[in-house]
Amino acid sequence: MTASGRKIGGTLLKVDNISLSFGGVRALNDVSFDIKAHEIRAIIGPNGAGKSSMLNVINGFYHPQQGTITFKDIARTDIGPYDAASRGIARTFQNIALFRGMSTLDNIMTGRLLKMKRNLFWQALYFGPARREEMEHRAVVERIIDFLEIQSIRKVPVGRLPYGLQKRVELGRALAMEPDLLLLDEPMAGMNVEEKEDMCRFILDVNDEFGTTIALIEHDMGVVMDISDRVVVLDYGRKIADGTPDEVRGNQAVIDAYLGVSH
Amino acid sequence: MGFFFEVLFGGFLAGVLYALVALGFVLIFKASGVFNFAQGAMVLFAALSLVRLMEWMPIPIAMLASVAIMIVFALVVERLVLRPLVNQEGIILFMATIGVSYFIDGFGQTVWGSDVYKLDVGLPNEPVIILESLFEGGILVNQFDLVAAVIAGLLVTVLAIFFQKTRIGRALRAVADDHQAAQSVGIPLRDIWVIVWSTSGIVALVAGIVWGSALGVQFSISLVALKALPVLILGGFTSVPGAIVGGLIIGAGEKLAEVYIGPTFGGGIENWFAYMLALLFLLVRPQGLFGERIIERV
Amino acid sequence: MLYREAGQFKTTYGDDQAVFPIRQDRWGMAIILAIAYVALPWLATDYFITSIMIPFLIYALAAIGLNLLTGYCGQVSLGTGGFMAVGAYAAYNLAIRVPELNLIVIFILAGGAAAMVGVVFGVPSLRIKGFYLAVATLAAQFFLDWAFARIKWFTNYTPSGSVAAPPLDIFGFAINTPDRRYFLILAIVTVMALAAKNLVRGRVGRSWMAIRDMDIAAEIIGIRPLRAKLSAFAVSSFFAGVAGALWAFLHLGAWEPLAFDINRSFLLLFMVIIGGLGSILGCFLGAAFILMVPLALNQIPTALGMPLSTAMISHLEFMIFGAMIVFFLIAEPHGLARLWALAKEKLRLWPFPH
Numbered sequence: 004m005t006a007s008g009r010k011i012g013g014t015l016l017k018v019d020n021i022s023l024s025f026g027g028v029r030a031l032n033d034v035s036f037d038i039k040a041h042e043i044r045a046i047i048g049p050n051g052a053g054k055s056s057m058l059n060v061i062n063g064f065y066h067p068q069q070g071t072i073t074f075k076d077i078a079r080t081d082i083g084p085y086d087a088a089s090r091g092i093a094r095t096f097q098n099i100a101l102f103r104g105m106s107t108l109d110n111i112m113t114g115r116l117l118k119m120k121r122n123l124f125w126q127a128l129y130f131g132p133a134r135r136e137e138m139e140h141r142a143v144v145e146r147i148i149d150f151l152e153i154q155s156i157r158k159v160p161v162g163r164l165p166y167g168l169q170k171r172v173e174l175g176r177a178l179a180m181e182p183d184l185l186l187l188d189e190p191m192a193g194m195n196v197e198e199k200e201d202m203c204r205f206i207l208d209v210n211d212e213f214g215t216t217i218a219l220i221e222h223d224m225g226v227v228m229d230i231s232d233r234v235v236v237l238d239y240g241r242k243i244a245d246g247t248p249d250e251v252r253g254n255q256a257v258i259d260a261y262l263g264v265s266h
Numbered sequence: 267m268g269f270f271f272e273v274l275f276g277g278f279l280a281g282v283l284y285a286l287v288a289l290g291f292v293l294i295f296k297a298s299g300v301f302n303f304a305q306g307a308m309v310l311f312a313a314l315s316l317v318r319l320m321e322w323m324p325i326p327i328a329m330l331a332s333v334a335i336m337i338v339f340a341l342v343v344e345r346l347v348l349r350p351l352v353n354q355e356g357i358i359l360f361m362a363t364i365g366v367s368y369f370i371d372g373f374g375q376t377v378w379g380s381d382v383y384k385l386d387v388g389l390p391n392e393p394v395i396i397l398e399s400l401f402e403g404g405i406l407v408n409q410f411d412l413v414a415a416v417i418a419g420l421l422v423t424v425l426a427i428f429f430q431k432t433r434i435g436r437a438l439r440a441v442a443d444d445h446q447a448a449q450s451v452g453i454p455l456r457d458i459w460v461i462v463w464s465t466s467g468i469v470a471l472v473a474g475i476v477w478g479s480a481l482g483v484q485f486s487i488s489l490v491a492l493k494a495l496p497v498l499i500l501g502g503f504t505s506v507p508g509a510i511v512g513g514l515i516i517g518a519g520e521k522l523a524e525v526y527i528g529p530t531f532g533g534g535i536e537n538w539f540a541y542m543l544a545l546l547f548l549l550v551r552p553q554g555l556f557g558e559r560i561i562e563r564v
Numbered sequence: 565m566l567y568r569e570a571g572q573f574k575t576t577y578g579d580d581q582a583v584f585p586i587r588q589d590r591w592g593m594a595i596i597l598a599i600a601y602v603a604l605p606w607l608a609t610d611y612f613i614t615s616i617m618i619p620f621l622i623y624a625l626a627a628i629g630l631n632l633l634t635g636y637c638g639q640v641s642l643g644t645g646g647f648m649a650v651g652a653y654a655a656y657n658l659a660i661r662v663p664e665l666n667l668i669v670i671f672i673l674a675g676g677a678a679a680m681v682g683v684v685f686g687v688p689s690l691r692i693k694g695f696y697l698a699v700a701t702l703a704a705q706f707f708l709d710w711a712f713a714r715i716k717w718f719t720n721y722t723p724s725g726s727v728a729a730p731p732l733d734i735f736g737f738a739i740n741t742p743d744r745r746y747f748l749i750l751a752i753v754t755v756m757a758l759a760a761k762n763l764v765r766g767r768v769g770r771s772w773m774a775i776r777d778m779d780i781a782a783e784i785i786g787i788r789p790l791r792a793k794l795s796a797f798a799v800s801s802f803f804a805g806v807a808g809a810l811w812a813f814l815h816l817g818a819w820e821p822l823a824f825d826i827n828r829s830f831l832l833l834f835m836v837i838i839g840g841l842g843s844i845l846g847c848f849l850g851a852a853f854i855l856m857v858p859l860a861l862n863q864i865p866t867a868l869g870m871p872l873s874t875a876m877i878s879h880l881e882f883m884i885f886g887a888m889i890v891f892f893l894i895a896e897p898h899g900l901a902r903l904w905a906l907a908k909e910k911l912r913l914w915p916f917p918h
Contacts, residue, residue, distance in 0.1 A: 062784060088786030100784075102777035104842065105770070113774050117786040119767040123795065129762035134578065137766055141577040180785060301695040350894040357640055358893055360695045361837060364830065365889025372882025380875055495699045532714040541703030545688060548700065552691050 011232065012040030014073075015216050016061065016184055021070035023056055023240075030056040031067065032240040038184065043210055044218045045227045047251075048237035049260055054220045055097060057237065058186045061218075062094050063087035075183065089117055093182035095173045097189045097220075103162035107172050110161055111147060114179025115140040147175050151205060167198040174205060178213075185209070187219040191226060199223065203230055228252065236260070272406060273525050274518050279411035281517020282418045283480075286473035287494035288501065288509040289422065290466040295503045296442045297462040298348070301360045304367035306491025308467060311374040312336055313474030313483045317383040325387055329471075336467025337460075339370075344459045352455075371488055380485065385478035389413050414476045421472055422510060425465075429506075434461060442504070496544035502554025511555060516540045583761055600750055605743045613742045614815075616859075620851055621746075621753045622810045627835040627847035628760050629803025634833070635841035636764055637796035638776025639689050643701035644804050645828035646708035650678040651805025652812035652824065653718050659730050659813075660720060667734045671752065671809050678805020679798040681708070686797030690790055693779075705826050712821040728818035745814045752810065756803060761844050763799065772796050773842075834885050838892050840899030849900040857884055 016038040023031040031053045038044045046054050059065040061072060063084045071078045074090060093114070102110050119140060125133035148154055151171050156164060161172055170190060177185055190206065191199045207230060209215050221227050227234060228248040236244040236251055238260040244251050251257055287305060294302040315335050319328035347362055390409040429435040440448040441458050449455050477487050497516050501508025520539045528535045547554075572587055574580045584590045604617065630644045654677035658670045665673075685704040689697050712718050719727050732739040739745055763769050771792045774782035779789055812819050831854055839850020861877045861884075872880070896902050 064780070064784065084783040085786055085788050088784060094784060096781070100778055100781035102774050102781070104777050105773050109770055109773070113770050113782075113787070114785055116767055116771055116774075121767070123763070123768055123799070126766040126768055127759040127762050129766065133766065137581065138577050141581065145577070176785065347890055347894075354893075357638075357694045357698075358897065360698065361640070361833070362890050362893045364833070365886045365893070367886065368830070368882045368889065369886025372879040372884075372886060376876065376879040376883065380879065492702065495702065499696065499699055532716075534710055534714050537710050538703060538706040541699075541706055545700050545703045548688055548692055548696065552696070 011042050014038070015040040015075065016218075017073040018057075018061070019071045019073070021057070021060055021067045021072070023053075023060060023065055023067040029240050031060065031237075033070075034237065034240070034242050035070075036235045036242060036245055038216060038218055039233075040183075040216055041210070041214050042216060042232040043206070043230055044216075045231035045234045046218060046220050046237065047222075047224075047227055047234060048243075051239075052237040052260075053240040054237055055188055056240075058094060058188055058218070058220065061087070061184075062092050062186060088180065091180075091183035092186065093177035093180040093184070094186035095170070095177050095188060095190060097192065099166075099169045099173055101161045101169055101173055101176070104160060106158050106160055107153060107164070107175075108144065108148070108157045110172055111144045111175045111179045112140065114176040115144065117180065144175075144179055147178050150178075150208070151175050167194055167201075170194070170198075170202065171205070174202075178209065178215075181213075183216060185215050185217045187217060187221075189220050189222065191221060191223055199226065206230060273521050275407055276411075277518030277521030278514050279407070279415060279517070280521060281497075281514040282411075282415045283473070283476060283513075284493050284497045284517055285510045285513025286418050286421070286469065286476060287491045288497040288513055289425070289506065290469040290473065291494060291498055292501075292503065292506055292509045293425070293466040293469065294462055297438050298441070298459055299356060299359075299445075300348070300363065301356065301503070302466070303360060303363040304370065305466065305470060305494065306488045307367040307370045307374075308336070308339070308470035309474045309477065309491050310483075310485065310488040311339070311370045311474075312467065312471035313385065313478040313487060314374045314378040314383070316471065316474065317385045317478060317483045318378045320385075320387075329387075332471055333468055336471055337464045340460050340463030340467050343463055344456060348459055349456065367488075371485070375485070382482045382484040383478075385475065385483050387475055387479065389475075389479050391479075410480065414480075417472060417476060418510075421469065422506065425469075426506065428465075434458075438462065493540055496540040498554075499544040500547055500555060502556045505554065505556035508554055508556035516543065519543055581765060583758075583765075597754070601747075605746060610742045613746050616855065618742075618746055618749055618815050619811075620848075620855055621749050622807050622815055623832070623835060623851035623855065624848045625753050625756060625810070626804050626807035626832050627839065627851050628757060628844060629800045629807060630832050631836045631839075631841065631844070631847050632760060632764070632772070632803065633796050633800035634836055635843065635846075636769060636776060637772035637793065637800075639686075639793060639796060640694070640698040640833075641701040641800070642698050642826070642829050642833065643685065643704035643708070644832045645824045645826060646705040647678045647682055647801040647804035648808025648811060648828065649708050649712055649821065649824035650681045650801075651675060651808030652819065653712055653727075654678065654805065655809035655813060656727055656729065657718065657720070663730070667732055667739070671806050674809040675802040675806040678808065679802040682797045682801025682804070683794050686794050686801075689793045689797065702826070705829055709821055709825060712824075724820075726818060726820040729813040732813060739814070749810055749814055752806065756806065757844060757848075760803070764844065768795060768799075831885075834889055836899075837889055838899055840901030841897060843898065843901035845904065846899050846901030849904070853888075853900065854885070857881055 014037045018037065019035050021031050021034045022029070034053070034057065046057060048054050056065060060067050063082045063086060066081050071080050074092070102113065105113075119136055121133040121136050125131070148157060151174065153168065153171055153175065156168060161169055164172065174187070174190065187206070191202050194202065203226060206217060206219070210217055219231070231248060233246060234248055234251045235242060236254070236257050243256040243260060244254040246254075287309060290305045290308065291302055294300055294305070312332055312335075316328055316332040319331050322328070323331070343366060347366060351359055351362055390413060392409045393406055394409050395406055429438060437448070437453045437458055438461070440451070440453055441455060445455060474483070474487070477490065481487065481490075493516070497509060497512040500515060501510070501512025520536050523539045524533070524536045574585065579585065584593055604613070608617070626644060626648055629647075630641060633639050633641050651674040655670050655674035658665055658673055685701060688700045692700060713725060719725050734748070739748055764772070771782070771787045774785070774787055775789060775792045782792070783789055808824065812823070816823060835847065835850030835854050837850070838853050839848070840846025858877060858881050861872065861880055865872050892899055
């Protein structure tokens with residue numbers, strides 16, 4: 004099942020020959036793949052395969068020793084997370100990275116920070132343009148809150164929310180950035196079946212309604228095969244397969260990696 | 267040349283005193299991850315206890331009694347401060363120790379009084395000239411400073427053996443590494459904390475004896491201890507040798523700076539020089555001379 | 565039963581994000597302002613105005629400054645006293661060297677000077693965190709203490725190192741009575757407290773809180789740590805600087821560098837912790853608490869017929885402050901402000917339990 008009515012476009016992000024190591028440990032070894040506009044791209048692999056490292060490289064948190072990343076036709080080797088964010092890459096984390104002391108509303112509002120322009124002086128006055136700007140962005144955030152069905156927890160500090168809802172708020176914060184590319188690091192980890200279904204629905208809806216390109220890491224193979232357009236498989240920091248869910252499913256290297264055949 | 271070395275030497279010896287205070291910080295930080303701002307107040311409290319008890323009893327018994335007081339203090343801190351704040355962020359614990367510091371400053375002076383007390387435990391205090399063979403006229407130092415250096419050296423050696431060789435020491439190092447992991451292999455966290463706070467209370471007593479003999483036991487000891495903070499930054503918060511080396515560098519650095527560049531600035535730069543030195547150092551090497559680099563993960 | 569929000573519907577996002585979304589709170593605030601602006605100057609003695617209200621307001625202002633940095637942006641500072649000193653000496657030098665400047669302009673520039681110094685000492689915050697940074701801010705405190713004591717230019721070469729504010733006036737209106745000083749301070753504190761509230765509920769405040777709660781995540785949603793932290797240092801020091809200038813000009817009149825020593829910094833930190841980290845209201849509550857302890861220690865035993873010695877009062881003060889800090893950090897890290905919010909919540913539902 005893939006979402007209908009959307010057109011997979013040209014290449015949005017291209018990863019070329021990325022190698023990353025920490026001290027002597029190779030986390031990524033000469034990995035290349037691409038992500039096309041509007042698709043849902045899954046990155047899978049056994050634990051320690053380098054999936055999260057790959058996301059960290061894409062959004063500028065880790066700096067690879069080799070290779071280039073081309074996003075929206077601009078190639079770069081080394082940027083910071085801020086640049087990645089301002090060019091339209093948003094992400095969620097494996098271990099939730101919300102601002103625990105702030106309410107759901109404020110957390111999602113932080114996603115709008117890059118789009119807010121009024122300076123400190125105007126904000127201190129909270130008057131005229133600054134106030135208008137705040138209201139405009141509040142309206143956008145309220146649409147996201149409606150979309151994710153979290154109206155009732157608007158004012159609750161996120162530290163007090165259950166795990167599943169926190170994941171949803173984190174998705175909301177990333178959506179508030181109106182990203183071109185959304186990176187989701189295990190969005191369904193630790194969820195029960197019902198919560199997983201909800202999350203799947205949100206991911207498909209985001210992709211469908213806003214046309215957002217999504218790259219996700221997920222361990223639940225059922226989910227991955229269900230919702231993704233293409234899958235890239237990593238093992239020990241190398242790419243071992245790349246293709247549609249059906250192609251990957253039948254790939255011998257992938258089966259070996261998951262079943263643990265000796266190398 | 268002789269003068270330079272005299273200043274340098276004086277600086278090193280002041281540095282030994284800073285190192286003694288810094289050592290107490292390091293012990294607690296290593297074992298509990300708590301940055302104990304109250305270490306300076308503990309030095310004052312221990313010295314005050316000793317000097318007032320000595321009016322009532324012979325010196326050795328007064329010392330034992332002071333050790334007992336510091337152990338009781340450790341028990342109280344563990345029960346009333348550390349236990350309720352377990353698993354809180356480091357910065358919250360840090361602020362709590364500022365509170366502890368204020369409390370025992372007030373408590374100590376309420377119980378023991380707030381005058382300047384002369385402390386004499388029989389440390390020698392005669393000026394002597396050393397290294398006459400190397401320099402013309404040699405270097406004038408105080409016997410007292412030499413004794414202080416020896417005491418500090420002994421203390422560090424004892425602590426190093428305690429940490430490296432004993433069962434408790436091993437448990438301490440395990441706790442320092444990972445609280446939960448240590449607990450899961452059956453190390454009693456609370457006992458460890460009491461032991462560590464008691465140990466650093468005893469270190470505070472030693473520092474208090476040395477400082478108090480030099481300056482008299484008075485409130486300002488609590489403030490002088492703030493000088494130990496730059497020592498920690500320089501040496502790294504987790505390193506015993508770092509505390510010693512850092513102390514020597516800070517002590518020597520600030521004395522030399524005061525004598526050689528102080529006059530150009532109107533003097534008194536001792537008050538901040540150590541901090542600025544530490545600050546500059548932080549920008550270059552945030553983990554300190556002997557600290558370990560922390561890799562951040564997401 | 566009076567404290568109910570039933571029937572008050574918010575029809576715009578603006579209403580929902582107002583400082584006091586509930587009508588009764590707006591009335592409460594109006595009453596407090598009426599007391600502060602009308603009743604107190606009319607009824608209170610000069611002693612009450614000069615010894616309680618003026619220091620209370622200025623402490624609250626400085627505490628707001630520290631709270632913006634520590635409570636909202638998560639950067640602990642032990643150098644607030646130093647930044648107040650910058651404001652005080654900047655105001656002094658402006659007032660004697662450029663006498664034609666308006667007093668309000670002097671205060672703003674004094675705050676600006678403190679903001680610049682604050683940014684300089686905030687730079688290490690980019691590399692270091694937590695108590696490392698706290699130690700670095702101690703460096704600021706000691707350095708600034710020293711600078712104002714030893715660099716004679718700052719004190720205009722007065723032999724004693726002690727300086728006095730020149731006669732003050734605003735638009736030809738002399739600020740020479742307790743009531744007039746009080747009004748000026750009250751007006752400034754009202755405006756700046758509102759500005760602080762506006763900052764923390766808007767974009768800047770959210771970027772500070774994001775840095776406080778999780779700096780790595782903040783970076784990844786596009787907050788530049790450099791900008792967020794330094795802006796917090798700048799705004800915080802601006803508040804401290806204005807408070808320092810007010811403290812020197814309108815409270816002390818004549819002062820020496822010791823007026824802004826490290827104890828001042830600690831007291832302000834205590835106000836913020838006891839009042840509530842991350843609360844503007846808490847700054848006022850904390851300032852009131854810290855001011856009231858010594859007064860109570862002085863008055864209550866005397867009233868009971870067993871006055872305490874000055875030394876004893878100061879020792880007890882230390883013990884009480886220390887114990888309160890530990891107590892609040894354990895029991896209610898969000899301080900008196902949170903207790904107040906809980907009380908209001910109870911009142912909203914009273915007499916029903918839920």
